[in-house]
Amino acid sequence: MNEASPITLYTADTPNGQKISIFLKEAGIGYEVVKLNLSEGRQHSPQFLAINPNGKIPAIVDHQAGISIFESAAILGYLSQKYGRLQPDGAVEQLAVQQWLFFQVGAIGPMLGQLWWFLHASTTRNEEAITRYRKEALRLYGVVDRQLAERSYLASDQYSIADIAAFPWLRTYEELALDITPYPHVLRWLKTIESRPAVQAGLAESRDTPIT
Structure with missing residues (x-):
């Protein structure tokens, strides 16, 4: 193990993968990144399935602890506790x-x-499904907007892993053809987080060409 890289991150350019890159950049933790081309199917190889039996990204290996962790929320929770970053002190x-x-x-x-x-x-074009999921997506933006009307960030006035988890998903509204102008607090929050240098670095890293 390279002492400067106690963590190996297996990832791709998806919202779930972006979460972990953003956290590691924010926390200033040294790590090695392995970017997978999901269309090539390497995530289903025996080597990767030994790290994540579900065959999906992201996953990490903590070389210091000798463990692998999968599921993005579990990774965020583990890393924030281990390094004491982006997690409030009070219960x-x-x-x-x-x-x-x-x-x-x-x-x-x-x-x-x-x-x-x-x-x-x-x-195939399934208008019923598109209508259903568009309606539910906008409802969720409304839930977030009401929360952000009362505080700077999702859980409190402190930036945390909750924001890092939600941001890569909620920023995709244009790709999803969603009009979120009725949700000004979400727009403010997205702009605030996107302006953070570590967030920009995490997103840029995810966009780099993956290995096959």
Whole structure:
């Protein structure tokens, strides 16, 4: 193991992959990145399945601890606790972060992901599905907007892993043909986070050409 890189990140240019790159850039943790071309199927190789049995990115290997971790929310929670970064100190505030982290995993990701699929990946045009997922996606933007009307960031007035989890998904509204002008607090929050140098670096890293 390279002492400057205690973490190996397996990732791709997707919202879930971007989360971890952004966190590592924000936290200033040394790491090695392995970018997978998902269309080539390397994520289904025996070597990668030993790291993540579900065959999806992101996943990390913590060489210091001798463990591998998969599922983006679990990775964010693990890294924030291990390094004491982007996680509030108080129990109540920590619970708020966990709630919004799970909200992203259980609601934002699945609904926006399904909308993306039916808009861009499906070989047939299913208007019923598109209407369903567009309506639900906009409802979720409304939930987030009401939350952000009362605080600077999702869980509190402190930037946290809850924001890092939700940001890569909610920034895709143009790709999803969603009009979010009725949600000014979301737009303000997106602009604030996107202006952070570490966020820009994490997104740029994800866009680099992956290996096959």
